[in-house]
Amino acid sequence: MQLPSQEYNQSITEYYPLYRGGSVESTIILPPSNFSRNFEKETSIFLKKLNDIEQLKSLYIFENSEEIKRFLLSHDYLIDCLSEAYDQIRGIFEENLIEICLEYDRDSEEDFEGLFVTIKTNLSPEPSLDLLEKFDDNWWLQVDFKIRSLITIMVRPV
Amino acid sequence: MGKKYKNPPIVEALCEFQFLPNQPWDITIPGILYEKIKDEFPVKQQQVGFGVAVKPGKAGMVLKPEIEFGPPRMQFFSKDKISLVQVGPDLLTVNHLRPYSTWKKFKPLILKIFGEYIVIANPKGVRQIRLRYINKIDFDQHKIELSDYFNYYPSIPSNLPQTYKTFQVTVEIPYNNERDTLRLSFATIIPEKPNVLSLLFDLDYVMILPESIVLDKLPDWLEDAHTAIENAFEACIKDKCRKLFEEVK
Numbered sequence: 375m376q377l378p379s380q381e382y383n384q385s386i387t388e389y390y391p392l393y394r395g396g397s398v399e400s401t402i403i404l405p406p407s408n409f410s411r412n413f414e415k416e417t418s419i420f421l422k423k424l425n426d427i428e429q430l431k432s433l434y435i436f437e438n439s440e441e442i443k444r445f446l447l448s449h450d451y452l453i454d455c456l457s458e459a460y461d462q463i464r465g466i467f468e469e470n471l472i473e474i475c476l477e478y479d480r481d482s483e484e485d486f487e488g489l490f491v492t493i494k495t496n497l498s499p500e501p502s503l504d505l506l507e508k509f510d511d512n513w514w515l516q517v518d519f520k521i522r523s524l525i526t527i528m529v530r531p532v
Numbered sequence: 533m534g535k536k537y538k539n540p541p542i543v544e545a546l547c548e549f550q551f552l553p554n555q556p557w558d559i560t561i562p563g564i565l566y567e568k569i570k571d572e573f574p575v576k577q578q579q580v581g582f583g584v585a586v587k588p589g590k591a592g593m594v595l596k597p598e599i600e601f602g603p604p605r606m607q608f609f610s611k612d613k614i615s616l617v618q619v620g621p622d623l624l625t626v627n628h629l630r631p632y633s634t635w636k637k638f639k640p641l642i643l644k645i646f647g648e649y650i651v652i653a654n655p656k657g658v659r660q661i662r663l664r665y666i667n668k669i670d671f672d673q674h675k676i677e678l679s680d681y682f683n684y685y686p687s688i689p690s691n692l693p694q695t696y697k698t699f700q701v702t703v704e705i706p707y708n709n710e711r712d713t714l715r716l717s718f719a720t721i722i723p724e725k726p727n728v729l730s731l732l733f734d735l736d737y738v739m740i741l742p743e744s745i746v747l748d749k750l751p752d753w754l755e756d757a758h759t760a761i762e763n764a765f766e767a768c769i770k771d772k773c774r775k776l777f778e779e780v781k
Contacts, residue, residue: 417618417625420544420666421734424721432597443722460597 426453430476433460434491437477445478445489452489455521462513463493466505470495472532488524494532502529534762538778541667541733542632547642547754548625548662551655552742557621561653562606565619568648573608573617580604617645622659624649635758643751650747657743661750663757665765667733668721669776674729681776684718684768707760711744712737714760716768733768735761 416422427446430453436442446453456476463474472494480487495502506529514527566576605620618625626642669681675695678685686699700719707714715736723730737757739745745753 417548417623417627418544418546418664418666419616419627419629420668427722440722444724444726447722447724464598 423447423450423453426457430456433457434474434476437475441478442476442489445487449524452521452524455517455525456489456491459491459514459525459527462509463491466509466512467493467495467497470497470505472496488526491525491527493527493529495529497531499531502531505529535766535774536780537774538780540632540777541669542665543630543668544627544664544666545632545638546625546627546662546664546666547638548660548664549623549646549649549658550660551622551624551653552657552659553622554654554656558653561649562619564652565617565648566606566608568652569608569617569645573610573615575609575611575613577607577609578604579607579618615641619649622655639751639754639758642754646750658739658745658747659742660739661745661753661757662736662738663754663761664734664736665761667735667765669731669733669773670723671729671731672727674727676729681770681773682718682768683770684716705764707737708756711741712739712757712760714738714764716764718768733765735764737761 416425424447427443430436430446431439434456460474464471475492475494477490477492478487479490493502493506495505497505506527509527514522566573605618605623607616607618609616613629614631615626615628618627624646626638626645628638628641632638684701686696686701688694688696698720700717702715702717705714705716706712715734715738717732717734717736719732719734721730721732737760739753
């Protein structure tokens with residue numbers, strides 16, 4: 375094996391968001407330029423889907439990461455909606471937003487599986503619910519029913 | 533002529549061109565190209581990529597992720613959505629999703645779309661070309677011995693535990709006096725089903741020196757790239773793997 379040092383151009387970082395799979399839990403914050411390069415350049419349909427799922431981990435706290443990722447792989451039309459939902463939630467809850475959690479749940483008796491988005495806010499219950507109602511009216515209720523039937527959005531004052 | 537498999541692991545093959553423009557990007561190019569290829573690629577879709585940037589919050593203290601949207605790219609799909617053409621500023625890609633047919637069919641498609649694009653966009657040259665084969669290999673078990681199936685895998689020092697959950701290895705091998713490079717990436721990825729182990733084997737052959745081939749030499753470059761990828765693939769797998777793919781003899 376030969377690895378001439380002057381010819382060693384490290385490029386593995388370009389792959390970081392694509393292949394991080396399995397159960398490794400870590401958050402690596404890359405500068406904005408890295409993200410931009412990544413999403414603009416990926417022309418593989420297959421890898422872009424994996425990449426986009428990884429990007430969602432920068433927006434949401436994944437409660438059960440492997441299950442969420444698997445569900446999103448088979449329901450990839452939810453990915454864009456979840457990124458848009460993050461933007462909408464931030465716009466409405468503004469500085470009162472603490473974090474947004476995402477959880478996969480399955481109820482075999484009810485024949486239901488889907489994702490639960492929990493908006494954690496520092497507001498008391500009443501104004502929290504007012505903002506959730508505003509979120510519903512401004513955006514969520516216009517989202518395709520097929521998507522809304524798989525994602526439940528809740529607010530939790532903490 | 534490479535080996536043939538009944539159950540090949542290819543999930544996507546693609547050929548990507550990045551061009552050196554003669555003039556600023558003309559936004560009518562995707563529309564003109566669509567008119568030329570719409571019989572084969574009638575389903576159009578605009579793709580807006582998103583990225584996440586971390587920026588300071590209003591108070592200047594709290595870092596909050598923000599969505600950033602990339603420049604739109606037009607995608608033209610075949611009726612069965614198995615192949616597609618993507619066009620963006622100085623970018624052209626021809627993708628073939630699963631089930632992959634044959635190189636004998638994919639290569640003429642690449643050349644045809646490239647030929648149409650060149651006439652419409654009249655670029656100064658090609659900055660980069662890549663031919664890429666992305667393979668996903670699924671095992672219906674949690675644990676395998678990589679060395680039983682592959683010749684290419686991470687090497688862990690013997691005084692460390694030899695069992696690992698995730699890995700990612702990439703090497704870049706120069707070809708043709710460093711005009712081209714073959715990037716071999718092998719990694720674990722998210723499995724689509726529980727209790728399955730999924731491995732990604734990405735073979736990415738790239739012309740990295742801008743304008744290092746003239747446009748009419750593209751068929752030769754493609755052939756070289758395909759041969760290099762095919763040879764590398766076969767060199768990296770073992771017979772146990774070929775058995776999984778059901779080699780046709």
